[in-house]
Amino acid sequence: MEIFGDIKNYDWGKLGGESEVVKLVQLNDDSFVVDNKKPYSELWMGDHVSGPSKVKATGESLGEFIQKDLKGNIGGQAKLPFLFKVLSIRKALSIQVHPNKSEAERLHSLYPDIYKDANHKPEIAIALTPFLALCDFRPHGEIYQLLKSHNELVELLGSGNIDLINSNGADGLKMCYSKLMKCDDTSIRKCIDSLTDKFKNDNSKLAEVFNQIQKDFPYDVGSLSLFFLNLIEMKPGQSIYLAAKIPHAYLFGDCIECMSCSDNVVRAGLTPKFKDVENLLSMLIYDGRNANEILFKPEMIDEKHQFTSLFRPPIDDFAVAKVEIPQSVKDYEIVNSKFGSIILVISGSAIMSASGMETLNIKRGSIIFVPSSVGPSLKLSNIENNLICYQAMYNDF
Ligand SMILES: [Zn+2]
Known part of the structure; x- marks a missing residue:
């Protein structure tokens, strides 16, 4: 199912059409109008309450959509355990550190106004441009x-x-x-x-x-x-x-x-x-x-998925797969987690199909929420122009 990401305009973002966020959103949303004086810092893909994605066909919040069928959408979990983003940075973000789970619990109980939840926040960043x-x-x-x-x-x-x-x-x-x-x-x-x-x-x-x-x-x-x-x-x-x-x-x-x-x-x-x-x-x-x-190296899932590199941190909450298909390959199968996944297309185009899901024409800018009910694999066909996509999912490999 296709979705729209949620745009954030924090001060440190690249301005207008310079921003990768804008470049991607313009291709996904015909009604989007860019303001070249405005910073476009982040694009959020997920069900986070501070900026849930929207179902493209209906405008419904992805969070509400997911809640209607937790089993079929995210394999029975309470909510998506991860937040997937595109960042476009003109000006440095703060120097920071994130607590582990026990410290997060301690900080949240002592200072609930500053540390608003009791969860840890490991993150992974994968460069789209020189970074x-x-x-x-x-x-x-x-x-x-x-x-x-x-x-x-x-x-x-x-x-x-x-x-x-x-x-x-x-x-x-x-x-x-x-x-x-x-x-x-x-x-x-x-x-x-x-x-x-x-x-x-x-x-x-x-x-x-x-x-x-x-x-x-x-x-x-x-x-x-x-x-x-x-x-x-x-x-x-x-x-x-x-x-x-x-x-x-x-x-x-x-x-x-x-x-x-x-x-x-x-x-x-x-x-x-x-x-x-x-x-x-x-x-x-x-x-x-x-x-x-320091560079974090991806791994192969298996021989069958030779064009998929999996960035798999030592935590359960998420892994990110990069799928990059050479020009000569026209058909390929990608994985889906048993808790669902979110895919962002960075370049190229393809037809995406799977049992129990409508067939989609995907291209640069497309964002797809893949429910858990679709099963463990998705088919890509008619692949054109060096398809590259990133896929965030629960780390259940
Ligand atoms: Zn951080």
Whole structure:
């Protein structure tokens, strides 16, 4: 069944026709009118109460539609366990971390106004265009070198505190990062001013990103997190998985995102929103990881599904399949979860059919909710123009 996604216009989104959200929505919805001054940041595909998708034929909310037949639509679950999105980013999103389940329960019971649900929120991002993100702490030795090579950072954090990263590993890094997050505004400004001066004629990627972040978020302590966190440049199709307790920020580009249904975010910078520094510092994992260990690799389902790569995080709530069909192949079978799935077509076209479902002409921009009653497989025929689609579903492989 075809659906419309729900558009979000958060300030950080790419503007008008620049946004991948707009490019996809224009092809799916004839009545959509774009405003080129407006940011189009996210497209939500799912039954989340804050932005449910709509049934294309009737306008009914997907959430209400699903609730009418939980067994036939999502295999008897209470609601979809995931939210599937397209993000189009012009300006960095806040540096953040998500709690695991037990921490989410604790935070929600203590501060229900800030942490509105008791669920964890692992997420996966798959680049649609060249994509830039911060993800996890750099290896300890790398952070040590970076901090020591900038006098203003040594002055801000204290040489002895930086030495702790070398001598005390994760505990040392925790102390040093805590020092940064608790620095007073005057010292932060002084350090950032000095770095800004220095980076004027520096064409390293670090300097380029620092300058951009400074422009968008002047004097935000988050820009100094650049020296602590891995800067990851992703090519289309590459992915990162954000498990609980891993600090991260999306900086620029367009991506597919899938996450567990939750809004639990603890913020560390690049945001006007509330920063919960104490909970943030106690929650983070300070082990550090090499940038080249961070990309999250997909796996094959089986020989029969050779054009399907499955991004399968170590949690039950969701997996994302990427289906990419070579030009020469005209027929192919894709999987469906026993709890249903949602498919977004990124390029190409095909005819989609399955028992108990109307036959659909799908093309770039199409979004399809596939009920569980359809069974474990769907047929694609008349495939044209290098079909690429992404499919979010419960991780029951
Ligand atoms: Zn996140």
